[in-house]
Each structure stands twice: as C-alpha cells, then as structure tokens.
Amino acid sequence: MHSFRLGKSVTAAISLLALSLFSTLLLPSAHANENWPALLAKNPSFFDFTISPDGKHLAAKIFSEGKRTLVFFDSATMQTVGAVSMGGFKEVGEYRWVNNERVVFQLVESKAWEKQPFYYGELFGVNIDGSRSQLLFGFQAGDAKGGSRLKVRESRNAWADFIDTELDKDDQILILSTPADKVGAKTAEILKMNVYTGQTIGQGKVPVSYANVLVDSDGKPRVVTGTNKKGETEVYIRSLASEEWQELPQQLFGSSFDPIAVAKDNKSLYVFDNQGQDKTGVFKLDLASGKYEAVYTDPLVDVTMVSRTADLRSVYGLRVDDGFPTYALLTSAFEEAKVFKKLLAAFPSEQVTITSSTNDGKKWLAAVSSDINPGTYYLYDHDKVSLTKLADRNPHLAGKTMAMMDPIKFPSFDGKEIHGYLTLTEQQSAAKPMVVLVHGGPHGVRDRWGYDSEVQLLAKSGYNVLQVNYRGSGGYGSDFLQAGHRQWGDAIQKDIIAGTEWAIAQGHGKAGNVCIMGGSFGGYSVVQAATLKPDLYRCGVAVAGIYDLALMSKLGDIPRLGYGKAYLQKVIGKDPAQLAAFSPVNRVDQLKAHLLIAHGRHDERAPMEHATALKKALDKAGKPYEWLEFTDETHGFYSETNQELYFTKVQQYLAQHLTK
Structure with a gap:
C-alpha cells in the first residue's frame, strides 16, 4: 500500500506528464474586478465535467441566466456540439452518460418565490446534439397505453434515483422509484428503464425505507441498505440463487455501515464500517459466509472516501483527512490506480479526483483543487502520457492570490x-x-x-x-x-x-x-x-x-x-x-x-x-x-x-x- 500526503512543504515530484493549455476562452480578464464579495459569490463557469464512454465528447454544467445548463463539447476540438437548457423554472440536476450519444439527468425545479431548485423525482433524456429530448420518468411523463410489466412512460408520483448505468444494453439503466409521500418513508421499487422511451420493467421492491441499492458485476441488484423508524441501519443481501432479500443481523456490523461496491467476483462487498473499533475504515464482507475482513483503518481519523474503478465494481484507493488530505493506494492491479498515482505526482499539493474515464481506459478526466484553487479540470491521455487543461471552475479567480x-x-x-x-x-x-x-x-x-x-x-x-x-x-x-x-x-x-x-x-x-x-x-x-x-x-x-x-x-x-x-x-x-x-x-x-x-x-x-x-x-x-x-x-x-x-x-x- 502506498500513501501520499498533501502539505505546503511537500516537494513536487518530477512529473513525466506534459501539461498543455487549451481554450483561450477560459483565460481570466486582464482587467479584473477586485470586488471580493462579487468575485467570490459568482457562480462557477464550468463544473461537473465528465467524458463520454468512447471519449469523443465531454459534458459540463454551466450557469446560463442563473440556471444550470448542460453543454456538450467535441473532446478533440473543444467546440460546442450541443446544449440542454430547460424552460421556465426547470434546470439540469445530476446527470449520467448512458451511452456514447445520450445522457439522462434529474430534472430540478424552483418556484417563482424560491431561488433554490429542488428535485421532484423526474428524469429527462437527451442526445448530445439536442435530439430525442423528452421527459422519461415522473408524474408528467405518462402515456395513455401500457402493458402489465412493460409500461410506456407511465405517469408516476414518485422519485427516481440512479442505481446503475453500466448495463450491457446501451438503451437501459436501473433506477429506484420511491412513491411520493410527506415523509419519504414508503418502500421503493427497482425498475429497468429504457433511456429513449421511458419504458420500464419492474425488478421487485426493496425491503426497507430510504434505500440505497448496489448491483453486482452482472448489473443485478445485490445489496440494499436503508433506515428504519428507529433511525437504525438495516442491511439486506440477495443471493445469486435466490430472488429473496435476506436481512443481515445488526450485530454483524457497526454504527457507520455504508456499502461501497460489490466486488467483481460477486462474492464480497466493500463497505465503510466501524465494527469492533472507534474509527470508520474500509472492510470486506464475504456475502456467503458473513466473514468480515479489515482492509484499511487509519488510527487517527475516519476514512473520508474511496476511489472506485470505472465500472464501480472495485476499490483501488482511499482518502483520509487528518489535517491535510492523505491518499492511500490499496492495489496497483487496476489501471485506475496507475493513472491516479501519476496524477498525484503531477499535483502533489492538491486534491485529485478522477471524475470519469473512457471504456477503453485510454482517457481520463480529473478534477484538481486546493485551499487556494477552487478547481481545475484536466484530460489525461494514457497513450500520449499527457495532460490537457480543459477549464478552470472559476476562471474569474484565476491569477488571484488566495489565503492558505x-x-x-x-x-x-x-x-x-x-x-x-x-x-x-x-x-x-x-x-x-x-x-x-x-x-x-x-x-x-x-x-x-x-x-x-x-x-x-x-x-x-x-x-x-x-x-x-x-x-x-x-x-x-x-x-x-x-x-x-x-x-x-x-x-x-x-x-x-x-x-x-x-x-x-x-x-x-x-x-x-x-x-x-x-x-x-x-x-x-x-x-x-x-x-x-x-x-x-x-x-x-x-x-x-x-x-x-x-x-x-x-x-x-x-x-x-x-x-x-x-x-x-x-x-x-x-x-x-x-x-x-x-x-x-x-x-x-x-x-x-x-x-x-x-x-x-x-x-x-x-x-x-x-x-x-x-x-x-x-x-x-x-x-x-x-x-x-x-x-x-x-x-x-x-x-x-x-x-x-x-x-x-x-x-x-x-x-x-x-x-x-
């Protein structure tokens, strides 16, 4: 295991990566306004950058007239190829690439008397050129006809949450549909949804409220966690041989149990937990025997986050925050771990997050930030061993001296x-x-x-x-x-x-x-x-x-x-x-x-x-x-x-x- 600690006195490692600037549109104005309240309150120009599965396009959110809009770029030229701006009080919320040409996003909406938009459960789909845009899920998405299991955009008074977008079919994703009520305590249903038509196929209900569902390497729902009326965490496992959910005894896990990913072999589950100890670390749960194996625990602080492989099935690194952030690589077996190590070497005194990558593992998009940098996005080309700067999150602050x-x-x-x-x-x-x-x-x-x-x-x-x-x-x-x-x-x-x-x-x-x-x-x-x-x-x-x-x-x-x-x-x-x-x-x-x-x-x-x-x-x-x-x-x-x-x-x- 390798550990990397950030700090003001860290000596920068010699990087083998070549940095090249891109897009002069993102350079700050030479006549900067030093009105700090205005500068620091200004919305970011670019955020939530990701790359398409084939690497040909990029997506990013921008603020347009005070609303979050989704913009698509050609990754080779950085020319805009499409954009999604919703009308009225609607905006683009959390989004996911579902194939090379299409994204699905949560539709958020504000009210005339409230500036902050909220999510009311609706999903919207659009191609990168703006075509085939339509509401896929929600109370306004219904069509007149439908079958017993196959429904054509059924109107649902429910909230949709993403479960998995890595299904073998490029036109389907898994979502969680929670019926709307005043307390959000109704049990949800797992649905397989067509990303072009909104057609859904029921995959069964989950056994607990406020559910979080994890799938295995085959895209099958395997683990559900939720919260009961007592505020306790309940954990359910579904075996490969059965469609029934089996509850794990609460004495098996600690007070901070939170699932991370089902391992690629479908035999174990990575989790955050503090079973038998004070600090929250990373554990590995054998789904057949229930045996717990400690993977990593820091003696001073809880594990803050883990880095997962592109298919979301394995863990290769983690971060803890004892003062400055510290990164630990748990294995070098995955390509992501090798890329992440190079990125940490290139930015030794900053926080580094891989936001997305191509299916072939040749291109990676990373977000870099620090106490004095609100964020910069880079595209890493694995074949060329090079980094290209895409954009500053807040270009109006570029070149400004910040306090450490x-x-x-x-x-x-x-x-x-x-x-x-x-x-x-x-x-x-x-x-x-x-x-x-x-x-x-x-x-x-x-x-x-x-x-x-x-x-x-x-x-x-x-x-x-x-x-x-x-x-x-x-x-x-x-x-x-x-x-x-x-x-x-x-x-x-x-x-x-x-x-x-x-x-x-x-x-x-x-x-x-x-x-x-x-x-x-x-x-x-x-x-x-x-x-x-x-x-x-x-x-x-x-x-x-x-x-x-x-x-x-x-x-x-x-x-x-x-x-x-x-x-x-x-x-x-x-x-x-x-x-x-x-x-x-x-x-x-x-x-x-x-x-x-x-x-x-x-x-x-x-x-x-x-x-x-x-x-x-x-x-x-x-x-x-x-x-x-x-x-x-x-x-x-x-x-x-x-x-x-x-x-x-x-x-x-x-x-x-x-x-x-």
Whole structure:
C-alpha cells in the first residue's frame, strides 16, 4: 500500500506528464474586478465535467441566466456540439452518460418565490446534439397505453434515483422509484428503464425505507441498505440463487455501515464500517459466509472516501483527512490506480479526483483543487502520457492570490483534543481582528482543508479565520461523534470557545475583537456561544439558525422524516429544562455581542419562526441587532445575487464592529 500526503512543504515530484493549455476562452480578464464579495459569490463557469464512454465528447454544467445548463463539447476540438437548457423554472440536476450519444439527468425545479431548485423525482433524456429530448420518468411523463410489466412512460408520483448505468444494453439503466409521500418513508421499487422511451420493467421492491441499492458485476441488484423508524441501519443481501432479500443481523456490523461496491467476483462487498473499533475504515464482507475482513483503518481519523474503478465494481484507493488530505493506494492491479498515482505526482499539493474515464481506459478526466484553487479540470491521455487543461471552475479567480488554510489542534476545556483550521489574512495588524467560522450539522459534518469562498471572503477582507471541528463533528471516530449528542448548548460550545481562546493565546486574535459567524447549527452556535462567554465576542453573524430547540420536534422537515423523531431524541433529547437552557432564545439577557441575523423566508430545515422568536426576545431585552431577511431563499443562499448581497453585508458589518 502506498500513501501520499498533501502539505505546503511537500516537494513536487518530477512529473513525466506534459501539461498543455487549451481554450483561450477560459483565460481570466486582464482587467479584473477586485470586488471580493462579487468575485467570490459568482457562480462557477464550468463544473461537473465528465467524458463520454468512447471519449469523443465531454459534458459540463454551466450557469446560463442563473440556471444550470448542460453543454456538450467535441473532446478533440473543444467546440460546442450541443446544449440542454430547460424552460421556465426547470434546470439540469445530476446527470449520467448512458451511452456514447445520450445522457439522462434529474430534472430540478424552483418556484417563482424560491431561488433554490429542488428535485421532484423526474428524469429527462437527451442526445448530445439536442435530439430525442423528452421527459422519461415522473408524474408528467405518462402515456395513455401500457402493458402489465412493460409500461410506456407511465405517469408516476414518485422519485427516481440512479442505481446503475453500466448495463450491457446501451438503451437501459436501473433506477429506484420511491412513491411520493410527506415523509419519504414508503418502500421503493427497482425498475429497468429504457433511456429513449421511458419504458420500464419492474425488478421487485426493496425491503426497507430510504434505500440505497448496489448491483453486482452482472448489473443485478445485490445489496440494499436503508433506515428504519428507529433511525437504525438495516442491511439486506440477495443471493445469486435466490430472488429473496435476506436481512443481515445488526450485530454483524457497526454504527457507520455504508456499502461501497460489490466486488467483481460477486462474492464480497466493500463497505465503510466501524465494527469492533472507534474509527470508520474500509472492510470486506464475504456475502456467503458473513466473514468480515479489515482492509484499511487509519488510527487517527475516519476514512473520508474511496476511489472506485470505472465500472464501480472495485476499490483501488482511499482518502483520509487528518489535517491535510492523505491518499492511500490499496492495489496497483487496476489501471485506475496507475493513472491516479501519476496524477498525484503531477499535483502533489492538491486534491485529485478522477471524475470519469473512457471504456477503453485510454482517457481520463480529473478534477484538481486546493485551499487556494477552487478547481481545475484536466484530460489525461494514457497513450500520449499527457495532460490537457480543459477549464478552470472559476476562471474569474484565476491569477488571484488566495489565503492558505492550515490545520491546527488544541486541548478543549476538559482536555479533549480538538482539531480545526486557521487561515491568516495577509493584512496582519496589531488589533488582530478574527472571525470564528462555525460549521453546520452538527453531527457527521466537519470542516476540511480545501477551497472555501466564505473563508476567502473573510481573509481577503482582513480577518484571521478560525474553524473548529468541535465534538460531534464527523471524521474523528464514533466516540468523538457521540460526545456531541445532547451537548449542543454546552460541551460543543465550550469546544468553540476553547478554540477561540487558544487562537488568541497564539497571537491570532484579541478578546473583544472577535466575531463569531456560522450557518444552520453554526448560526445557533453564534448566539449560544456568545451568551456563554459574553466578553469574548464583540459581534455575531447568525445565518439560518435554530434558536429554540423545543420547536425542532414541531416545525421543519426533520420531524416529517420517518426516522426524524428518533434522530431528535438521540441528539437533543426530550428534557424540557435542558432544551430550554440550550436554546439561545432564552439566554439573550447574557448577550453582549451585537448580532446580524440573516434568514430565508422559505427555510424548511430551520423555519423562519426560529429567527422571529430570536428577534422578539432581543427586542424584549433591548439588545441591538441587524435583520437581513431573504424572501426568495430557503436554507442558505442559492441565488448569486443574494450571495453577493450577503457577502457585501458581512464585509460592511465586520468593518463596522471589529477594529483592524
């Protein structure tokens, strides 16, 4: 096994790859606008680049008039050969190549009063030249006639999810059809769908809600995982000799069981899991005997992701994030592993992801990024041993100097080691203004090394930026994750406060000249932490936050989930006294920090009632604040215009309240 670690001090290996620039259309303007809120809020120009199975064409998404559009290029000339732009409020969502001439994509749609589009279950098919475009699946896709098993675009009030596009027939894919209901808890059906006509053939129902289906090397559904009403993972295996789903005993696997791929020999299953250990690693499950074999576990952090072969049937590498990303190659038997090793050598201080490849393994498309690079796409030619730059994700930022992000760690109030990141502004001053940027979640989510437009906005505006992976964050093992349960308003906040005090002690900030900022759970933490340590923070920017924990069981999308009540019981509990104490709406009397409260009127995760309850409490206590309401946003910001407005407001707000 070979390991590759990223870092600022890594010496670049001598690459055998020749780099050649392509497409002068993607070069940045010589007269750049240094308005950072506008630059950093701007939508990417190119994203989700992939290559067709035969390598003759490329596909990428672009934003056109604020909507995601799919564009096709000739891979040899980079000339546009077709594009898909949906009318009205519809946009292109997740897409897949299904053969050399055709893609199928999820159709997403916004509303007149909401900027963010959502997926309502519909699938759309189109050829690369724009021909044979039609709705294939969904409640508007029905035709009048159909048979008993073979249906001609049957109208379905259901959500479709991709299962497998690697079937032997170029005109068929496997999808999962989940009947629509308010909680999404109905069991789904597996369908084989024709990508030109929308005809479907039923392949049977799955035995559990919120299902994820994996196929074997023959394209047959073999593994299903899902979540029951108790919030527990259920795992089902279908043997080669039987069409029946058999449930695996829950004691066989750990709390983080998540299937990756059925091995090419159809005898075993690669999974993420933490069975018998704290950290989540990669395991191999024998589908006949149930024997577990450990493949790789990092002693310090969970495995972040794996790299799968082009047919999605095997695993050749993985990544862990202990500070900087580290890559490990588990085998060199696959061609993908050899290519990936060369790409890592060519970009030693960046994150590398192979997004797609041709069926013959001769051409590969890679996405490269870092803390100072939002992303660049390259085409690797295996025969020529060469890389061609296709496009920058954000060409308007090319050539701009970005602030570097470095990993940090510190002891918390009880001695527990906490990790995070520190980004220093180039404009250091004696006043040491600092912003503590708190991530959302809180559970299973964490900050990672990489490009972050919000971090760059703050650093380019003259502020040091601290990010804390408090207890309850993902990536540091099951014990660390569970240590945050029912500690939203106490230990988690004390971790954030300890990180702030550590950064001040290190000379990166000054007490009373610090602002705390965050969205979702981060917005909650802004107010809660500032009431626990009133003299530490001068101001706070709270976005889309939860401010009254008692409301969480009554309002929003979490209680509507089939396992929502079980989740809330696990993470916040039912004790009225603790819920009240951990609700910042009840603690504003202790608040000294000035607040900027930003919220979307159509937020379903953190309904507007939370923000208005906080506003009412602040008014009653006579506490100062600013109010920023977005009438056309949900949980966060989708609109480029709104993102720029928010970034501009944050820049102005911090300049008003922090001393530089």
